[in-house]
Amino acid sequence: xxxxxxxxxxxxxxxxxxxxxxxxxxxxxxxxxxxxxxxxxxxxxxxxxxxxxxxxxxxxxxxxxxxxxxxxxxxxxxxxxxxxxxxxxxxxxxxxxxxxxxxxxxxxxxxxxxxxxxxxxxxxxxxxxxxxxxxxxxxxxxxxxxxxxxxxxxxxxxxxxxxxxxxxxxxxxxxxxxxxxxxxxxxxxxxxxxxxxxxxxxxxxxxxxxxxxxxxxxxxxxxxxxxxxxxxxxxxxxxxxxxxxxxxxxxxxxxxxxxxxxxxxxxxxxxxxxxxxxxxxxxxxxxxxxxxxxxxxxxxxxxxxxxxxxxxxxxxxxxxxxxxxxxxxxxxxxxxxxxxxxxxxxxxxx
Amino acid sequence: xxxxxxxxxxxxxxxxxxxxxxxxxxxxxxxxxxxxxxxxxxxxxxxxxxxxxxxxxxxxxxxxxxxxxxxxxxxxxxxxxxxxxxxxxxxxxxxxxxxxxxxxxxxxxxxxxxxxxxxxxxxxxxxxxxxxxxxxxxxxxxxxxxxxxxxxxxxxxxxxxxxxxxxxxxxxxxxxxxxxxxxxxxxxxxxxxxxxxxxxxxxxxxxxxxxxxxxxxxxxxxxxxxxxxxxxxxxxxxxxxxxxxxxxxxxxxxxxxxx
Numbered sequence: 001x002x003x004x005x006x007x008x009x010x011x012x013x014x015x016x017x018x019x020x021x022x023x024x025x026x027x028x029x030x031x032x033x034x035x036x037x038x039x040x041x042x043x044x045x046x047x048x049x050x051x052x053x054x055x056x057x058x059x060x061x062x063x064x065x066x067x068x069x070x071x072x073x074x075x076x077x078x079x080x081x082x083x084x085x086x087x088x089x090x091x092x093x094x095x096x097x098x099x100x101x102x103x104x105x106x107x108x109x110x111x112x113x114x115x116x117x118x119x120x121x122x123x124x125x126x127x128x129x130x131x132x133x134x135x136x137x138x139x140x141x142x143x144x145x146x147x148x149x150x151x152x153x154x155x156x157x158x159x160x161x162x163x164x165x166x167x168x169x170x171x172x173x174x175x176x177x178x179x180x181x182x183x184x185x186x187x188x189x190x191x192x193x194x195x196x197x198x199x200x201x202x203x204x205x206x207x208x209x210x211x212x213x214x215x216x217x218x219x220x221x222x223x224x225x226x227x228x229x230x231x232x233x234x235x236x237x238x239x240x241x242x243x244x245x246x247x248x249x250x251x252x253x254x255x256x257x258x259x260x261x262x263x264x265x266x267x268x269x270x271x272x273x274x275x276x277x278x279x280x281x282x283x284x285x286x287x288x289x290x291x292x293x294x295x296x297x298x299x300x301x302x303x304x305x306x307x308x309x310x311x312x313x314x315x316x317x318x319x320x321x322x323x324x325x326x327x328x329x330x331x332x333x334x335x336x337x338x339x340x341x342x343x344x345x346x347x348x349x350x
Numbered sequence: 351x352x353x354x355x356x357x358x359x360x361x362x363x364x365x366x367x368x369x370x371x372x373x374x375x376x377x378x379x380x381x382x383x384x385x386x387x388x389x390x391x392x393x394x395x396x397x398x399x400x401x402x403x404x405x406x407x408x409x410x411x412x413x414x415x416x417x418x419x420x421x422x423x424x425x426x427x428x429x430x431x432x433x434x435x436x437x438x439x440x441x442x443x444x445x446x447x448x449x450x451x452x453x454x455x456x457x458x459x460x461x462x463x464x465x466x467x468x469x470x471x472x473x474x475x476x477x478x479x480x481x482x483x484x485x486x487x488x489x490x491x492x493x494x495x496x497x498x499x500x501x502x503x504x505x506x507x508x509x510x511x512x513x514x515x516x517x518x519x520x521x522x523x524x525x526x527x528x529x530x531x532x533x534x535x536x537x538x539x540x541x542x543x544x545x546x547x548x549x550x551x552x553x554x555x556x557x558x559x560x561x562x563x564x565x566x567x568x569x570x571x572x573x574x575x576x577x578x579x580x581x582x583x584x585x586x587x588x589x590x591x592x593x594x595x596x597x598x599x600x601x602x603x604x605x606x607x608x609x
Contacts, residue, residue: 040608086572094574113608202551204497213550217540220551221501248545283505286516286543293517295505300517311517 034120042114052114056107063103070096186347190340192224192243194321199225200247200270200331206231210329214249214268219285222247222270224333242341244273245321246283247331248303250290259306260338263322268331270321271307274342275299277314292318315344400469403462407443416473428539429476430467435535437463439528449519450542477538477548484554485530490562498556499563502547510567512579516543526568530561 042049073092079085129135151158200209203223214220222245230236252267263269275282275294282301284293290304299312307318319341322334340348357363405414411422418424425433436442440454458466467479483489500509506522508514513524520543525533534557540546552560570576577584 042608083566083569083572087570087574090572091574109604113604113606118608203501205556210550213548215546215548217546218548218551219545281505284516285545286520287540287545288543289517291517295514298517 034122037118037120040114040118043118049115052110056111056115059103059107059110061103063100063107066096066099066101066103070100072096186345189242189342189345189348191336192341193226193239194224194243194245194333194336196333196335197326198333199326200245200323200333201225203244209247209331211265211268211325211331212329214247216249216251216267217287218249219287220247221245221273221283242274244281245270246273246285246292247323248285248290250304254290254304256305259308259317259320260322263320263334265324265331268323269303269307270323270333271301271303271318272321272337272341274318275314276309276316276318277312277343279342282318396465397469397472399462400465400467400472403458403466404469407458408466411444416470425470425473427474427476428470430471430479431477431535432539432541433467433470434463434479435532435539435541437466439532441541450521453523477535480531480534480538480554482531484558485534485561487530487558487561487565490555490558490560492559492562492566494556495559495561495563498552499560502552503560506544508579508581510571510579511564525564528564530565533561533564534558 042052070093073089073096077085077089077092079089146152151161200220200222201207201224202209203221206223206225206228208225209220209222223240224243226236247268247270249268255264255267255269258264258269259271271292273281273283275296277294277297277299280294280296282292282294282299284295285291285303286293290302291310292301292303292307293299294301294312294314297313299314300310301307301314301318302310307320309315309317319337319339321337323331324334326332404412404416408416408425411419412425413419413422416425418426433442436451437458438456438460440456441451443457444451445454456463470476471478499507499511503511506514506516507525508522511525514522516522522544528536536544537547537552537557537560538549547557549557571579577588
C-alpha cells in the first residue's frame with residue numbers, strides 16, 4: 001500500500017487513424033490521479049476536534065438513553081389486551097430501540113468522518129491465482145491419488161461408485177417431489193359438491209334461503225347446505241372454496257338472459273363467485289348496473305346478461321348454478337355447474 | 351405591508367406561503383366539514399309538511415307524487431329508512447349529476463328529514479327507520495360482526511371499512527364516520543350501487559353485530575401507523591418514497607466528506 005500516488009501513470013490509449021489504417025498510440029486523456037488531500041476542520045483546529053468529540057459522545061449517550069428507555073418501556077407499559085394498550089407498548093419499544101441503534105450508527109459514522117484518519121489510500125490489484133509451482137503440485141496430488149485408487153484398472157469399482165453416488169439423491173428427491181406434488185387428480189376440479197336438490201344457505205350462518213326472502217336488489221353470499229358438523233371439517237374449506245355462489249335478485253324486466261338456459265328462477269340468478277381469470281372471489285356487485293367486479297384485476301361481469309365479460313382480463317363468463325324452489329319454498333340447486341369453475345387449466349376441456 | 355413585500359424573494363418565502371395555504375385549506379375544511387347526523391324518529395312528523403318539502407325540493411327529479419321520472423327512481427315503497435339515510439347524510443337533495451350522489455353537509459334539519467320520511471313512508475309500505483336499540487353497537491357481538499362483514503361487505507368497503515373503488519368513478523365510501531343508524535339503513539335499503547341486505551339475509555341482530563365491529567375500528571390498529579388501511583398502494587408509496595429516500599439520504603451522508 002502506498003500513499004497518494006497513482007500506480008498506473010498517465011493512461012495511454014490506442015486510436016486508429018483514418019485513411020492509411022495504421023494504428024497509433026495516443027494520449028486521449030490524462031489520468032487525473034487521486035484528488036489533492038484537503039485537511040478537515042477537525043484536523044487543523046483542535047477546538048473543532050474537541051467539538052466533534054463531544055457530539056460523538058452525545059450520540060452514544062443518546063443511544064444509552066434509548067436502551068434504558070426500551071427496558072423501562074418494557075416493564076412500565078405492558079400490553080394490557082386493549083388495542084390502544086398494545087399499540088402504546090409496541091410504539092414505545094420501537095421508538096426506544098430505534099433511538100438506541102441509530103445513536104450508535106450516527107456516532108460511529110460521525111466518528112469515522114470527522115476524527116479518524118482521512119488520508120486517501122491506494123490499494124493495488126494483484127493476480128488472484130496461485131503460483132505455477134503450487135498449481136502443479138496440486139494437480140500432481142490428484143493424479144497420484146487417481147493412480148493409487150486403481151480405478152482405471154478396476155471397472156467394477158468404477159461402476160459401483162458411480163451408481164451409488166448417482167442413486168443417493170433419490171432419498172431426498174422422491175419424498176420432496178411426492179409431497180410437493182400433492183393431489184394429481186385434476187378431475188376433482190370438474191365438479192363441486194352442488195348436486196340436484198342441495199339447498200342454498202347463507203354464508204357464514206348456514207340459514208336456508210327462501211325465494212320469497214330475497215327482495216329485488218338483494219344479493220346473498222351462498223354456500224351449499226351441509227350438516228353443521230361437516231362445516232367444521234378440513235375438507236369443507238376446499239369444497240367451500242369451489243362451491244361459493246353469489247345469489248342476486250333483480251327485476252325480471254332487467255334480466256336479459258341466462259348463461260345457462262333456464263337456470264334462473266323469477267329474476268333470481270346464482271353465479272359462481274370464483275373468477276374465470278385467476279380465481280379471485282368476484283363479489284363487488286353494483287346493484288344499479290348489475291355489474292359484478294373482481295377486486296384483483298377489475299374483470300367485470302354483467303349479471304343481467306349471462307355474466308358475460310364486459311371489461312378486464314377474464315375470458316369466460318362465470319359458470320351459472322341452475323336453481324329452482326322446492327315444495328317448501330326453499331331455493332335448491334337443480335344440478336352441479338355444467339363446466340369447471342375458476343381459471344383455465346390444461347385439462348379443462350378434455 | 352412594505353416589510354412583507356421586501357421579503358417576498360426570501361428563499362423561505364415559498365415554504366411560508368405553502369404552509370399558509372395548507373392552514374387556510376385545513377381551516378376552511380374543518381369549518382365546512384359535515385357533522386354526524388342525529389335525528390329523532392319520525393313518528394310524530396306531519397305528512398303534510400313533508401309533502402310540501404318534497405314538492406319544493408325533490409319533485410323536479412322524482413316527480414310531483416314521487417312516482418319517478420326518467421331522471422330518478424320512484425320513491426313509492428322505499429320506506430322511511432331510505433329517505434332518512436339519503437337526506438340525513440346530505441346525499442339527497444342531490445347537488446349535481448355524477449357517478450354517484452356523495453355525502454355532503456345535510457340540507458334538511460332533523461324535523462324536515464322526519465317530515466319527508468313520514469311523507470314517503472305514507473306512499474307505500476317500506477323499511478322503517480331502525481330504533482336506537484337496534485343500532486346500538488355496544489349491544490352487538492363484534493366477532494360475529496367481523497365474520498359477516500368479511501363475507502358481505504369487505505369486498506367493497508375494505509376489510510376494516512376504509513372504503514374502496516368501484517367502476518367508472520363510483521366508490522364504496524369509508525364507514526368509520528358513518529353513524530350506526532346510517533349503516534343499518536344502508537344495509538336495509540341498498541342505496542345507489544349497494545345491494546340490499548334485508549332482514550332475512552342479515553337479521554337485525556346480525557346488523558347490530560356489524561355495527562359493533564365497525565365501532566371497534568374506532569380504536570385503530572394495534573400495529574402503529576395504518577397508512578389509511580388501504581393496503582399496497584399507500585404502503586408501497588411509503589416504502590418507495592420515504593423508506594428508499596431515507597436509505598439514499600443515509601448513503602449520501604456516509605459517503606460525503608467532512609468539511
